[in-house]
Amino acid sequence: MDTFALIVTIGVALGFTYTNGFHDSANAIATSVSTRALTPRAALAMAAVMNLAGAFMGSGVAKTVSEGIIATPQGDKGMGILFAALVGAIIWNLVTWYFGLPSSSSHALFGGMVGAALAGGTAVHWSGVLDKIVIPMLTSPVIGLIVGYLVMCAILWLFRRSNPHKAKRGFRIAQTVSAAGMALGHGLQDAQKTMGVVVMALVISGHETYSDPIPVWVKLVCALMLSLGTYAGGWRIMRTLGRKIIELDPPQGFAAETTGASIMFGSAFLFHAPISTTHVITSAIMGVGATKRVKAVRWGVAKNIVLGWFITMPAAALVAAGSYWIVNLAFG
Template sequence: MDTFALVLTIGVALFFTYTNGFHDSANAIATSVSTRALTPRAALLMAAVMNLAGAFLGSGVAKTVSKGIIETPHGDHGMWILFSALVGAIAWNLITWYFGLPSSSSHALFGGMVGAALAGGIGVIWSGVFEKVVIPMFVSPIVGLGAGYLVMTAILWLFRNSNPHKAQRGFRIAQTISAAAMALGHGLQDAAKTMGIVVMALIIAGKTDGHEIPLWVKFACALMLSLGTYAGGWRIMRTLGRRIIELQPSQGFAAETTAASIMYSASYVFSAPISTTHVITSAIMGAGATKRVKAVRWGVAKNIVAGWFITMPAAAAVAAFCYLIVHLIFE
């Protein structure tokens, strides 16, 4: 086994986690910043710390990624397939970050894995892709939209006789907790996805049997995700926090609470790697629609959803192209 290929692949995996952090930092804090519940730097610091903590709370998602999406490839050939998958995911992360589009880093990774696997001639576990990726991709935004609407409706009913200004001040404080819960769930979900890739690389290299995730892998992935989060993704933050709807603190609290609950359920109950972007975006739409349906800028929402659907095939195409180049150079 070429040590260079192993080290390079792990390095690129950690860089993907970093891009995931600054690409998805908006998921955890955009609503809190837009409602002025937290200052941007305080929100980013909180999100970075909670991302770091969340990465150590479970490994079910990591095992799904390392064993449930593509067949474990072998030798240098397999390592270059993983490398190409990560390049495809990183490319899509950077493109969507540049345009301020809150797409899914998770689905960019899965698309990259599938595209590189097909180009490299190894098996794709289509049942795993369908059950663990495609179904959650459709179900989680629907659940987020509906649950966000219901939670916000319940809040409006419970506080119907409260002083509006006092209630909003209270929800601004409560958003600190809900944003922290959202960031913790993001760490639980997204750090685990890269852990799965690194473990797969170590299995290919014969360094582990894959039954346990080494502590250094957990720490490295958690740290890079945390550092990326603290770097901040201001372009996407503006889209989530302002362009979809002008949020009030109560709506931000409802959206964050809804999204965090869905992420914990997906991680612990189903070990399903869902998109934090899909969940928080749809929850914002659901909570915002209680004000009035037209309050949500559905044109912006339509562009975001369109981006969701092209993420996997776009990342797959980049990964496949990258593999063809790598194949010509190294194999």
């Protein structure tokens, strides 16, 4: 196995993690920045640290990514498939970041893996794609919408007799905790996805087997790259999440972040399912906003975001398939 191909593929995987960080940093901090609970730089620094910590909290999601989606043929063909999958995901991340669309980096990666596998003529574990990706993709936003609405209703009822200004001050402080929880969940989910890809590269090259524990250096470099990307910030997407869907106040921001973090932790620890942090926090914001009044949510913006969710996997798959064709033409 060509060591150079392994190094390049791992490098591209870390590049994907970096784009994931700045693309999805808005997920963790947009609400706390928009409510002025945290300054942008303080929020990004906190998110970067919590992303790093979250990456070391488990390996279930990484195992799902590395073993449950596509077969991994040995040799140059397998490495070419993995390389093309990552290229497809990175290109889609950059396109959606440019247009300020909070699409899912996770589903860009999964779409890239499926598209490259099909182009390379290797097996796709369709049952794994359905159980671990498609079903969570469809159910997690619905759960986020409903739970966000219920959490906000509970907050409104519990604090119905409180002084509004004092309550907002208290929730602004509480948002530092809920935003940290979101960032921790982001690290738990998204750093592990890249760990799974790097493990696949090591297995294809013969350096590891799937029964081996994930090497500490893999966890560390994936976590660091995600944190660096997060600190770089995704200001375009942050504006969409923080302002364009609904104008959030501190209690709403706290409710949305608490909802998102709870769903991410539950998914990772109970089901080892790699859900999209973008889908969860965006739907939670919609649910929270609907408690004010349904028309308070800018459903036109929400519709465009949801459309972006549905086209992410096939679009990344097409780009990855094209990338595999080019790689195969050039080096096959």
